[in-house]
Amino acid sequence: MSELILYLNIIRRNPIYLAGLVIVSLFVVVGLIAPYILTRPGDAWGLTYDINKRLSPPSLEHLFGTDEYGRDLFNRVLLGTRFSLVIGVGVVALSLAIGIPVGLIAGYVGGKAGTALMRVTDMFLAFPPLLLAIALAATFGRGLSNTILALSLSWWPWYSRLIYLQVSSVRNLPYVDAAKVIGISEARIMFRHVLPNSLTPVITQATLDIGSAILEASALSFLGIGVPPPTPEWGLLVSSGWRLISVAWWVSFFPGLAIVITVLGFNLLGDAVKELMDPRLRNLLSMRRV
Amino acid sequence: MSEEKLLKVSELTIHYHTVEGIIKAVRNISLEVNVGDSLCIVGESGSGKSTLGLAISLSLPKNAVVVSGSILYKGRDLLKLKTSEVGRYRGKEISMIFQDPATTFNPLFTIGEHLTDILRHHFGMSREEALERAVELLKMVRLPDQARILHAYPHELSGGMLQRAAIAAALSTNPKILIADEPTTMLDVTTQAQILDLINSLKRELNLTLILITHNLGIAGEVCSRTAVMYAGTLLEEGPTEDIILNPLHPYTAKLIKAVPIITKTQGRLSHIPGVLPDLRNPPKGCPFVDRCELATPECSASQPEYFRVGGVRRVACILYGGEHE
Amino acid sequence: MPVPREYVVKRLLLLVFVVIGVLVITFVITRIIPARPEFLWAGPHATEEQLKRARQELHLDEPVHVQLYYYLLDFFRGNWGVSWRTRLPVLNDLLTALPATLELVIVAFLLASLIGIPLGIYSALRYGRIADQIIRVLTILGASVPVFWIALIFQTAIGIWAGVLPAGKRVDDYLAYITGFKPITGFYILDSIIQGNLPVFIDVLRHIIMPAFVLSIYPLSLSSRMSRSLMIEVLNENHVRSLEVWGVPQKTILFKYALRNVIVPVIASLGLSFGYTLVGAFMVELIFVWPGLGYYAGMSLLSYDYPAIIGVVILVALFYSLINLVVDLIHAWLDPRVRF
Numbered sequence: 007m008s009e010l011i012l013y014l015n016i017i018r019r020n021p022i023y024l025a026g027l028v029i030v031s032l033f034v035v036v037g038l039i040a041p042y043i044l045t046r047p048g049d050a051w052g053l054t055y056d057i058n059k060r061l062s063p064p065s066l067e068h069l070f071g072t073d074e075y076g077r078d079l080f081n082r083v084l085l086g087t088r089f090s091l092v093i094g095v096g097v098v099a100l101s102l103a104i105g106i107p108v109g110l111i112a113g114y115v116g117g118k119a120g121t122a123l124m125r126v127t128d129m130f131l132a133f134p135p136l137l138l139a140i141a142l143a144a145t146f147g148r149g150l151s152n153t154i155l156a157l158s159l160s161w162w163p164w165y166s167r168l169i170y171l172q173v174s175s176v177r178n179l180p181y182v183d184a185a186k187v188i189g190i191s192e193a194r195i196m197f198r199h200v201l202p203n204s205l206t207p208v209i210t211q212a213t214l215d216i217g218s219a220i221l222e223a224s225a226l227s228f229l230g231i232g233v234p235p236p237t238p239e240w241g242l243l244v245s246s247g248w249r250l251i252s253v254a255w256w257v258s259f260f261p262g263l264a265i266v267i268t269v270l271g272f273n274l275l276g277d278a279v280k281e282l283m284d285p286r287l288r289n290l291l292s293m294r295r296v
Numbered sequence: 297m298s299e300e301k302l303l304k305v306s307e308l309t310i311h312y313h314t315v316e317g318i319i320k321a322v323r324n325i326s327l328e329v330n331v332g333d334s335l336c337i338v339g340e341s342g343s344g345k346s347t348l349g350l351a352i353s354l355s356l357p358k359n360a361v362v363v364s365g366s367i368l369y370k371g372r373d374l375l376k377l378k379t380s381e382v383g384r385y386r387g388k389e390i391s392m393i394f395q396d397p398a399t400t401f402n403p404l405f406t407i408g409e410h411l412t413d414i415l416r417h418h419f420g421m422s423r424e425e426a427l428e429r430a431v432e433l434l435k436m437v438r439l440p441d442q443a444r445i446l447h448a449y450p451h452e453l454s455g456g457m458l459q460r461a462a463i464a465a466a467l468s469t470n471p472k473i474l475i476a477d478e479p480t481t482m483l484d485v486t487t488q489a490q491i492l493d494l495i496n497s498l499k500r501e502l503n504l505t506l507i508l509i510t511h512n513l514g515i516a517g518e519v520c521s522r523t524a525v526m527y528a529g530t531l532l533e534e535g536p537t538e539d540i541i542l543n544p545l546h547p548y549t550a551k552l553i554k555a556v557p558i559i560t561k562t563q564g565r566l567s568h569i570p571g572v573l574p575d576l577r578n579p580p581k582g583c584p585f586v587d588r589c590e591l592a593t594p595e596c597s598a599s600q601p602e603y604f605r606v607g608g609v610r611r612v613a614c615i616l617y618g619g620e621h622e
Numbered sequence: 623m624p625v626p627r628e629y630v631v632k633r634l635l636l637l638v639f640v641v642i643g644v645l646v647i648t649f650v651i652t653r654i655i656p657a658r659p660e661f662l663w664a665g666p667h668a669t670e671e672q673l674k675r676a677r678q679e680l681h682l683d684e685p686v687h688v689q690l691y692y693y694l695l696d697f698f699r700g701n702w703g704v705s706w707r708t709r710l711p712v713l714n715d716l717l718t719a720l721p722a723t724l725e726l727v728i729v730a731f732l733l734a735s736l737i738g739i740p741l742g743i744y745s746a747l748r749y750g751r752i753a754d755q756i757i758r759v760l761t762i763l764g765a766s767v768p769v770f771w772i773a774l775i776f777q778t779a780i781g782i783w784a785g786v787l788p789a790g791k792r793v794d795d796y797l798a799y800i801t802g803f804k805p806i807t808g809f810y811i812l813d814s815i816i817q818g819n820l821p822v823f824i825d826v827l828r829h830i831i832m833p834a835f836v837l838s839i840y841p842l843s844l845s846s847r848m849s850r851s852l853m854i855e856v857l858n859e860n861h862v863r864s865l866e867v868w869g870v871p872q873k874t875i876l877f878k879y880a881l882r883n884v885i886v887p888v889i890a891s892l893g894l895s896f897g898y899t900l901v902g903a904f905m906v907e908l909i910f911v912w913p914g915l916g917y918y919a920g921m922s923l924l925s926y927d928y929p930a931i932i933g934v935v936i937l938v939a940l941f942y943s944l945i946n947l948v949v950d951l952i953h954a955w956l957d958p959r960v961r962f
Contacts, residue, residue, distance in 0.1 A: 022759060129643030133935075134897020134942045140904075141651050141935040144928065145662065221768055228770045228905060229923045244771050248909075251778045262771030269766035277762055355867045387869020399860035403959055404882045413878075414868050449958040465868055 013282050023278035029271025037091030040084050049077035050085040052236025061254040071256035073246060079257065082238035083264050089239045090268060093154055093223045094216035100158035102212055105165030110204075112166065113173030114196050124170055127163035136160075136222050143226050148234040153223055161219070165208055172204035210279060217272025224265050240265045301368070302505055303329040303352070303473065308365030310347055310356070317577040321347040321360070323529040324600075329473070334499060334506040336516035336537065338552065339526035342573050345509045348526070349475045351375075352507065353392040354382055369473075388418060391471040395478040397458035401450040407461050408446030411468060418469045433464040438494060456487035460494065467498065474499075477509045492518055513553055517541050525549050528574050528584035530600075535610030545612040548585045583614070591616065625954045637947050644939045649693050652932055653680065662928040665706040697936070703929035707922060712933035715918060720937075721808025722792060723903055723914030729811075729834040730899060731892065734841035739888055741842075742849025743881075749854060757846065764843030770905040773836045777909060780832060788829050790911035797825055833910040837902055841895045848888050856883040886956045893949030897942035 017023040041047075048054030052075075059076035062068055070079035112123035130138065138160035146152035176182065177200065185195050224241025226232035233239040235246070240261040247257025310322040322344040329335050339345045350356050352367055354374060367374040374385060394400055401410055411433065412426035421429065427446065434442040437460040450458060459479060466474060476495060480488035496519055499506050508519055516523045516537050524534040525546065533546040544550040571588035574580050582597035583589070589596065595615055604617040653659050661668070664676040677683060681692045696702070702712040745757040781789025788794070792810055793803070803822045806813050811830070814823035856862065857880060865875050906912070908920030915934060922930035954960045 022755065125639075126643075129640065129647060132640040132644055132943055133647075133939050134901055136901045137897065137935055137938055137942075138647070140901070140923070141648065141932065142655075144923065144926070144931045145651050145655055217766070221766070224768055225770065225905065228768075229908075229920060231923055231926075241768070241770075244768070244774070248774060251774055252782045255778060258771065258774055262768060262774075265768050265771065266763070266766055269768075270763055273762050273766050277758075353867050355863060383869060383871070387867060391869075392864075392867040394860060394864060396860060400864045402859075402861040402865070402879045402883065404886065404957055405879065410865070413865075413870055413874060417870055417874065451959050462864070465864075469869060 013279070016282060017275075017278050020278070022274060026271050026274025026276075026278060029267060030275055033087065033268050033271060034091065036084065037087045040088040044081050044085060046078045046081045050081035050238060052077065052082070052238065061250065061257070063254070064256050070260040071254070073243075073257050074250060074254075079243070079260055082243060083240070083261050086238045086240045086243060086261060086264060087268075089150070089233065089237060090220045090223070090265075092150070093157075093233075093239075094220045096154040097157040097161060097219040097223070098212045098216050100154060101161040102165055102208070104158065105162035106169050106205075106208065108162070109166035109169030110173055110196070110201060113170040113204075114177065114192075114200065116174065116177070120170075124166070127166045127170075130160065130163040131167070133160065136225060139222060139226060140229070140231065143231040148231060150233050150237070153226055153232045156226070157219060157222055161215075164215075165212065168208045168211060169204055172207060173200055176200050176203045214272055214276035214279065217269040217276070220265065220272075221269050301328045302331045302333075302370065303327075304366075304368040305348075305352070306366050306368070308348070308351065308367065309363040310344075310351060311361045311363055312347075312357075313359045313361060319576045320579055321529055321576060322351070323579065325365070325526075325529075325531050327524060327531070327534070329505060329507065331472075331505055332503055333522065334508065334520040336520035336523040337507065337509045337526055338511065338513055338516050338523055340511055340552075340573065342528070342576070343526040344529040345526050346477050349392065349477050349507065349509050352473070353390050353475050354386040355392070387414070387471070388469050389471055390473045390475065391466040391469060392475040392477065393459070393462045393466045393479050396482050397455045397462055398450065398482070400458060400462045403450050406447055406449055407453070411446070411461075411465055414465055414468050429468070430464075433468050434461070436467070436498070437461070437464045439464070454487075455483050456490065459483065459487075459491050463491075463494065463498070467502065467504075470502075471504075473505045473507065475507045475509065478511070479508070480515065481511070495519065513541060525552065528579060529576060530584055531613065532585065533610070533612040533614075535606075535612075539607070539610060545606060545610065545617060546585075546614050547589050547591050547616075551588075625951060629954055630951065633947055633950055637943055640943045641940060644936065644943065645694060645697060646690075648932060648936055648939075649690055652928075653682075653689055653693065654686070663703065665928075666926065702933045702936070705922065705927050705930040705933075707925050707927040707930065712929050715930065716915060716933055716937050718808075719913065719915045719918045721914075722810075722912060723900070723907065723916055725809045725811060726830060726834055726837065726907070726912060726914060726916075727896070727899055727903055729830055730838040731841060731896070733835055733838040734845055735889070735892060737838075738842040738845030739849045739885065742846035742888075743853050743884065745846070745850045746853030746857070747876075754850075758850070761843040761846045761850075764839045765847070767839060769836065769840065769902040770909065772839060773833070773906050773909045776832055776836050787832050790829075790909075792826065792829050792912060793822060794825050794829075798822055833906050833912055837899060837906045840902060841892055841899055844895055845888050845892050848891055849884050852884045852887060853880065856880045859883075882956070886953060889956075890949055890953045893945055893952075896945045896949075897938070900938050900942065 017027055044050045046054075054077070056072075056076035059068075059072050060074055062072045062076070064071040068078050068080060070083060073079055073082070108123060108127065112120040112127075114120075115123075139156045142156035142159050143153060146156055182195060182200065185199060186192075220240075223232060224239070224244070227239050227241030228245045230245070233242055235242060243261035244258045244265075247254065247259075247261075251258050305325060305327040308322055308325045309320070312319040312321055325344075325348060327335070337345045337348060347356070347360065350360075351362065352374070354377075356362070362375055365375075369385065369389065377385065401407060408427065408430055411430040412421075412423060415421050415426040415429050416423070419426075430446055431442045434445055439445055439457060439460050445453065445457065445461065453461070474495075479495065480491050483491060492515065495506065495508075498504065506520070508515070510516060513523070520537050522535065523537040523540045525532045525540070525548065527548050533540065533544070533549050535545075540549060541553060544553055574584055574587065580586060580597060582599055583592075583601050586592045586596045593615070601613045601615045603611040603613050605611050606617055652662070656662055659680060660673050660676040660682060663680060664672045668676070681689050700713050702716075704710065705712050705715055708715055741757055741761075745754045748754045777789050780786050797803075801819055801822055803814065803817065803819050806816060810826040811823070814820075814826055862875055862880060865879060866872075900916075903914065903916035904919045904923070905916070907914050907916030908924075911917065915938070918930065919934040921927070922934065950960075
């Protein structure tokens with residue numbers, strides 16, 4: 007806990023890291039309250055349209071302009087935050103739910119069974135990122151939960167690997183042996199002692215991965231195999247403005263900007279955490295040569 | 297024979313600027329080294345002995361600041377060299393080897409590549425000439441099968457072989473002074489003895505001036521004629537090695553001698569000196585050893601003790617020996 | 623230094639294992655997960671007759687292991703199914719499209735390494751200064767931008783509004799026609815050089831530069847960030863200090879010794895990002911009407927052309943494994959410690 011306070015203090019002092027923290031906090035808050043602060047909920051949910059106002063450029067009335075059905079884009083992008091939050095957290099949570107048990111079992115059991123289990127996860131990693139998700143999404147069909155499922159099924163092996171490496175290194179620490187000697191059961195060692203030690207880095211990594219999950223989900227939507235219209239998912243909004251971009255740039259521009267800012271926030275925070283967690287890099291702050 | 301000093305360090309003070317604050321690593325150190333001398337600098341880790349070595353070899357890290365003092369080499373102040381002049385001294389006049397032979401060479405290049413690059417730069421040799429000379433150098437450090445070693449990558453050689461190769465690299469430019477920073481600490485006991493033997497005989501053969509940095513007074517006894525004891529960035533005592541080991545003056549030196557690991561004594565724990573090193577960001581005003589010294593008096597913490605001459609060839613910074621001022 | 627044969631053999635065996643793994647996973651995705659796989663394979667408007675034929679072709683009425691056997695057999699015979707959209711065998715379509723994509727991705731990777739690595743090293747040498755901070759934020763930004771969005775923006779701003787560069791396609795068809803340009807290898811840069819056709823060569827470069835740059839943004843950021851942290855790390859290594867003490871000039875230490883410590887792992891990780899870039903090419907090609915694998919994949923996805931989608935997935939995964947093999951061998955060749 008005191009570590010966390012220390013980190014927060016260091017982040018606070020660096021404007022770049024602070025920006026990351028602010029963006030991510032804002033994203034979470036807006037994502038939670040978005041449905042309740044909409045000025046035009048009908049436009050946001052895609053239930054209403056106004057042909058007379060179609061493709062109006064940004065103005066005080068419509069900050070981000072309107073789309074081809076005359077819906078207010080600001081409201082749609084705002085509600086899109088909720089979808090990105092749900093997808094990002096959903097993908098990461100589901101991936102952890104699959105990845106942690108697999109990695110834990112493989113790492114703790116060890117031996118041939120453990121190796122075999124890790125070989126299976128290696129096969130999943132033989133697919134480039136996003137590709138397996140594309141295959142799965144195309145098989146499942148469009149939909150919010152299908153998108154989350156497709157991304158999670160292609161995502162979990164990363165966490166299995168992380169947990170596996172953690173567990174197999176913790177397993178060899180003297181205190182685990184000592185616990186066995188004094189007669190503590192394997193299951194108890196595994197859940198009470200090994201798991202808590204291995205979880206922190208994996209959960210940290212997963213939290214920072216929310217940004218990448220949002221990025222990949224938006225790519226699926228753009229390719230037409232993610233969330234179906236009229237959901238105001240950011241990638242889908244960009245795609246809806248694609249053919250109109252030379253006459254109505256704002257339709258694609260603002261939702262894309264929302265993706266950039268959100269993902270940037272997570273990546274800045276990730277960079278901060280990486281630099282803070284790496285003792286070598288931390289020392290470099292003082293011991294540089296060149 | 298002229299009595300001009302080869303190396304004269306005067307009142308040297310060096311600070312490191314770090315995120316944790318300014319670390320006063322070396323404080324007001326003066327030393328003299330004659331041609332052909334062998335001087336040991338003995339101290340625990342954190343005593344500033346390595347910083348002193350890096351300063352003399354012109355290789356301080358970027359965050360080190362020389363606050364005051366001078367390092368005269370043949371009468372020239374090395375700290376006042378222009379950037380263009382540094383190359384004439386670094387490696388060429390004063391060279392250095394380090395503690396961990398496994399990380400001394402770049403893992404992606406062969407030993408031969410390292411050696412020939414040094415030779416080609418210093419002597420403008422062609423590749424073939426440099427290779428020929430590299431073989432001679434490896435012979436000089438008693439490495440067998442020189443052609444194989446030239447083509448070997450660092451991870452393919454043992455620690456002892458790498459340290460020999462490092463000595464070859466350091467001596468390839470015919471330096472006058474060799475600084476060896478804990479050259480045997482990372483090696484096993486038999487290899488340690490071999491490397492020390494090698495350094496000893498090369499020193500005689502090449503008429504080298506040697507500065508050996510170590511935490512182990514036993515090694516000082518085997519190699520060096522004179523010894524300087526450092527603690528918390530200051531020099532506590534200096535004199536002929538034999539005198540220092542048989543009759544330590546400073547209470548710290550006496551304790552350090554008790555801490556020398558003796559292999560034949562398998563029983564009993566290594567004796568260590570109780571207490572901790574002072575915080576070098578804010579070193580004590582008086583004698584730095586005062587907190588760990590059993591003979592300390594209130595006077596000790598009042599101000600830094602001056603050096604007192606003992607028996608003409610020794611000096612010690614301890615008020616116990618007051619009377620004969622330097 | 624030659625790479626030991628055992629390492630190559632070991633690595634090849636791993637490739638075989640991975641290829642089988644890729645095929646088994648795609649089998650599970652396409653045949654086991656869907657409730658009625660024939661619907662996916664025969665298309666949305668398939669007749670009862672077509673569905674029945676699809677069931678037969680896929681051996682869906684037989685046990686799973688028999689299905690897998692025929693699946694693998696078809697794969698190795700090159701029978702990858704027929705696209706509904708183009709009505710051509712999927713493998714033919716893919717092989718026709720492959721050179722265009724490879725050309726684009728290779729140019730993107732050249733840009734990524736030629737810009738990214740020097741940028742990262744410069745940033746490291748200016749550690750903590752303003753230039754370093756700017757490069758750092760820019761490269762983090764580069765890794766955060768959705769490729770389809772930045773592609774649209776570049777195309778609109780530079781290609782359409784400013785009209786400085788062509789907004790799409792690989793070559794001006796009219797120019798190619800009047801100068802008698804004939805694709806031979808499918809790599810237009812190479813083809814125009816072979817034919818000594820300078821106007822087409824320039825036109826091809828003008829067409830490729832924008833999509834290639836857009837595609838390179840992610841690997842460029844990656845290689846720059848990695849070079850930066852590696853360079854900082856390497857400069858603090860003992861071996862840099864020892865060369866310095868032995869009087870080797872800074873220039874040699876930096877650009878001969880330290881540079882290799884940086885480049886070897888960066889190239890390895892660029893190789894790993896190749897797969898990501900190939901998938902990014904799906905969107906970039908779709909937007910820039912670049913008739914490669916990505917355009918084919920993108921069109922297939924937009925029209926739910928299932929056999930074509932799965933064909934692309936398998937091909938790209940295989941390609942990715944192959945690239946990883948090559949990268950590992952290069953890595954082993956450059957870094958003697960990797961060979962074990």
